[in-house]
Amino acid sequence: MKPQRFIAKLADKEFFNEKFSKYVFEMEEPHRIDFESGQYVSITVDETGDRRSYSVCSNPDTHHSFELLIDHSPQGKGTTFLQNLKFGDEIDVMGPLGRFVLAPDKGEDEIVFIATGSGIAPFRSMILYLLQDLGEKRPVTLYWGLRHEENLFWQNDFQDLVDEYENFKFHPVLSRGSEEWPLCKGRVTDCLAVHDLPAKGCYYLCGNAKMIEDVNTLLLSKGVVAEDVHFEKFY
Amino acid sequence: MVEDSVVQTKQIGKYKVEVIRSKCISAGSCEAIAPGVFALDEEGIATVISQDGNSDDEKLLAAQSCPTDAIVVTDIETGEQVWPKA
Incomplete structure (x- = not known):
């Protein structure tokens, strides 16, 4: 439009x-x-x-x-x-x-969203549309990096999506989480390095420029082709 | 007899636009608003394809829509930078 x-x-x-x-x-x-x-x-x-x-x-x-x-x-x-x-x-x-929109379906094995901070904004729109409107059946995974527990929000909303859609997974990652934080700690790149990332996946990155650069490098090293990595730098 | 000659004048606006390539993040809003002036090149960076492909208002709106202020608009007559505002 x-x-x-x-x-x-x-x-x-x-x-x-x-x-x-x-x-x-x-x-x-x-x-x-x-x-x-x-x-x-x-x-x-x-x-x-x-x-x-x-x-x-x-x-x-x-x-x-x-x-x-x-x-x-x-x-x-x-x-x-x-x-x-x-x-x-x-x-x-x-x-x-803007042109940072869902790419045409090329039959990739999985759709992976990787965000830091407010970079989650476009992904909430994309994930809701994929699951609720398009009825996406392929695995859809969200990695979201923030600093502290008190910065978290929408975690219940994303957990509700996990409960409703068996193909959706949510991984919040805190770089300065408390000792009690039970999930991924460190930068989002650290979390990705120990997770299985499909080479034939469709990846979306949004957030700080350093994260995008580091994650892009990591994905390419894991065999993901550059055309399957879409990103928008926020800051 | 001297034939009347037809003089054609091309309307050129008062705004000149330039793209700061290092600031461009390929959002593409400039191309969407003023496709006669801006296009994304093979690297996805905005370039000026014509200074008079769209109206001055559209050129200014395109510059204002850029999320990184990568487009500079200058008044040709006065040399004043119209956007981003200094």
């Missing part, structure tokens, strides 16, 4: 923790948005026309609204603008934008 400018209004805010929140916007004019999972929108954040981009984290099968995951820690212009919004406030948006 060709990007267009539209108006949306703030319908809900969900505060996950000190670092992350989810914002829900209802479409005003037009009343409908069509996008592909993985795409993003660009929002005007001040009177000079300055804009900030955010990946849509909701399922594209919902057309009257869209959801954005916000990382508050930069405390930049975009974060400040969004935090100051009141319910019902309208925003000027451009979208949908």
Whole structure:
């Protein structure tokens, strides 16, 4: 869909923790948005026309609204603008934008998503769409790297997907987890190094540039072809 | 008799655009908004294929849509950088 400018209004805010929140916007004019999972929108954040981009984290099968995951820690212009919004406030948006979308099915053995931090945003949209709408039956695995337990969110939502879809697996990885953290510790790359990664898999990477570089190198060393690794650098 | 000559003028906008290759992350929003001006090359990096393939408004919107501010818009007459704002 060709990007267009539209108006949306703030319908809900969900505060996950000190670092992350989810914002829900209802479409005003037009009343409908069509996008592909993985795409993003660009929002005007001040009177000079300055804009900030955010990946849509909701399922594209919902057309009257869209959801954005916000990382508050930069405390930049975009974060400040969004935090100051009141319910019902309208925003000027451009979208949908971006080419980081689900690749055509080439019959790969498995689909693997690897994210750090807010890089989870486009993957939530992709995973929901794959499982709920496309009825994907191949194994779908998500690796998500964060720093501390208190940064975690959506873990119950992803666990619900694990319970509902037997082909979905979720591996949260904490780089600075407490001693009590029972699951993968270290960087997400460390976790991947000890997991079986199919050479004939379709891989999606999103998050910090260093992670993408390191994981890409690891995947290529395991026989994954470059065309099967798709990535978007967030920071 | 002197024939009337037809003079054709090509409308050229007032904005010039440039791509900072090192900043481009291949998001492709510029190409989607102003396909007459921007295209992704074989490396997936945005390039300017024509300065007047789209209107000035579309060129500016394309620059503003870039998530990494990789597109610089300059006013040809004044030399002022229009986007990103200094």
